[in-house]
Amino acid sequence: MKCRHWQQTLFLHAHGQLGGFPRLLVDSHLQGCDNCRAQWARWVVERERLQRALQPAPGSDREASASIQQVAAAIRAEAMVNPASPKVSPRGAPDSARGRQRVTLILGAALAALAFAATASVVEPGLRQAGILPRSKFSGVSSPFGIGGKDCGDVGPPGLTVPAPAGMFGTVTNIGRAGNRKPTGTGPAAAAPVCDQCPNCARKQAGGPTAAVPAVMECKHPGSGTTAPAAAPQAVPVTTGN
Amino acid sequence: MLLSLFGQPDPDSTLVNAARGGDVRAFDALVHRYHGRVRQFVRSRLDSAIDSDDVIQDVFVSAWKELPGFRGRSRFKTWLFGIALHRCADAWRKHQRLRALLGEMEVPFDSWPEDTWGDNPEGWPAAVIERTELRRHLGRLSEAERQVLELYYYAELNMPEISALLEINLSTLKYRFYQAHRNLRRHLEEPVESPVGAPASRARK
Numbered sequence: 001m002k003c004r005h006w007q008q009t010l011f012l013h014a015h016g017q018l019g020g021f022p023r024l025l026v027d028s029h030l031q032g033c034d035n036c037r038a039q040w041a042r043w044v045v046e047r048e049r050l051q052r053a054l055q056p057a058p059g060s061d062r063e064a065s066a067s068i069q070q071v072a073a074a075i076r077a078e079a080m081v082n083p084a085s086p087k088v089s090p091r092g093a094p095d096s097a098r099g100r101q102r103v104t105l106i107l108g109a110a111l112a113a114l115a116f117a118a119t120a121s122v123v124e125p126g127l128r129q130a131g132i133l134p135r136s137k138f139s140g141v142s143s144p145f146g147i148g149g150k151d152c153g154d155v156g157p158p159g160l161t162v163p164a165p166a167g168m169f170g171t172v173t174n175i176g177r178a179g180n181r182k183p184t185g186t187g188p189a190a191a192a193p194v195c196d197q198c199p200n201c202a203r204k205q206a207g208g209p210t211a212a213v214p215a216v217m218e219c220k221h222p223g224s225g226t227t228a229p230a231a232a233p234q235a236v237p238v239t240t241g242n
Numbered sequence: 243m244l245l246s247l248f249g250q251p252d253p254d255s256t257l258v259n260a261a262r263g264g265d266v267r268a269f270d271a272l273v274h275r276y277h278g279r280v281r282q283f284v285r286s287r288l289d290s291a292i293d294s295d296d297v298i299q300d301v302f303v304s305a306w307k308e309l310p311g312f313r314g315r316s317r318f319k320t321w322l323f324g325i326a327l328h329r330c331a332d333a334w335r336k337h338q339r340l341r342a343l344l345g346e347m348e349v350p351f352d353s354w355p356e357d358t359w360g361d362n363p364e365g366w367p368a369a370v371i372e373r374t375e376l377r378r379h380l381g382r383l384s385e386a387e388r389q390v391l392e393l394y395y396y397a398e399l400n401m402p403e404i405s406a407l408l409e410i411n412l413s414t415l416k417y418r419f420y421q422a423h424r425n426l427r428r429h430l431e432e433p434v435e436s437p438v439g440a441p442a443s444r445a446r447k
Contacts, residue, residue: 008420017401017416046427053373054282054395067295068277071302072270078303079266 003036010036014043254318262309269309273302276319280326283396286377287330289337297333301326316406323397324407327389379429387422390415 006029012018013026030037127133252258254275260268280301285294304325312321380388393404401419405412 008417011420011423012416015419017419043423046423049372050376050391050395053376064278064281067281067298068273070295071273071277071299074299074303075269075273075306076266078306079264082307 003033006036007039010040011043014040015047252314252317255314258309258312258314258318261306262312269306272305272318276322277302279397280322283323283326283392284330286380286392286396287327288333292333292337297329300333301329304329316403319397320399320403320407323393323399326397327393327407376430379426382429383422383425387418387425390419391422391426394419 006026009018009022009026010030013023018026030040124133254272257268257272261272277298281294281298284297284301288294288297301322305322308325312318380391383391389408390404393399393407394401399407401412401415405415408415410418
């Protein structure tokens, strides 16, 4: 960059209007460039001259105090005409204090929500393991908090669009082109193969809540010993339950 | 509110809150604090034919009346100079209308003389001469440029505050600030056209 391109930046630097990286950049340039340093010094001198010259003029105290008396008298007259001017905000607190309270409330609510979500993420998998909570039927849905079955590795039908389940952070992961997916089962739910290690499959056998899982779901657990059929999957309507 | 939470706190907040509660003496303290700057600012913006003391009084009375509407989104000083800016514009428009009604010819802008130094510049101290000359050259800048310089030097507002007050982009404001200084420097380097103390020929809006 040529020195003439630095002129406005030098000016802003001399007036303290630069910060962060641009300031460091100018500082380093000034160390190695005499011409720019002279320009910068000139701007500083002019700034100080203007600041000095445009201060309230000395020697005007008498006039100023007369003017202040005049203003004070006018304010008192106004206060007498409208004694209720205190015009305070309805609850008596100034706006800045009320605004501060409002911000505190919002921050508190956000923190509480965060704490709740974190707790849920810790507790929820344990409850599911213990069978207290039903497993999610949205098998293709995963979330950072463990909502959605993933332990079977089952994948929903291609193009399946499932809204997020009860958990608020659910994300759909199984949307995509059919060609990108492995073929999955085509038979009814009762015919889907099961393993003997996975709790999800165990509940399927027991007729638990996951019996409603769409027929295309299959277990890819190594212990199941099943292989996926070669046939292309059929679109299966999915009810989201909502 | 945002300023007080995330930025520098308003040094006037205690007095402002007391004044909002109807404490006239707290407002008096604010008047004492800012009277000098407001006076300088108003005088720099108005023709000497306009009674600046009336405008100054109007500024502070308006501030007192409007204090309940002050939300604390800016510093009190910024808010006060916003009022001063509008009152000056009102006074100037009123003055122009009056002149038009009276059928007066357009006369050049006549800046306020330096306080207590009289009309003869020969006996003035060097600092006063310098100040008068600077003010005269300031009067030769465009309205937009002069406004920025006056708010920066007289009102001592910072760039973000001036940007909010004039409702212009910060980058635009910085460029305008730079241009104003460049033009002022150019005027100062030009050979003197008229003696110090002579009126600058600029009309203000």
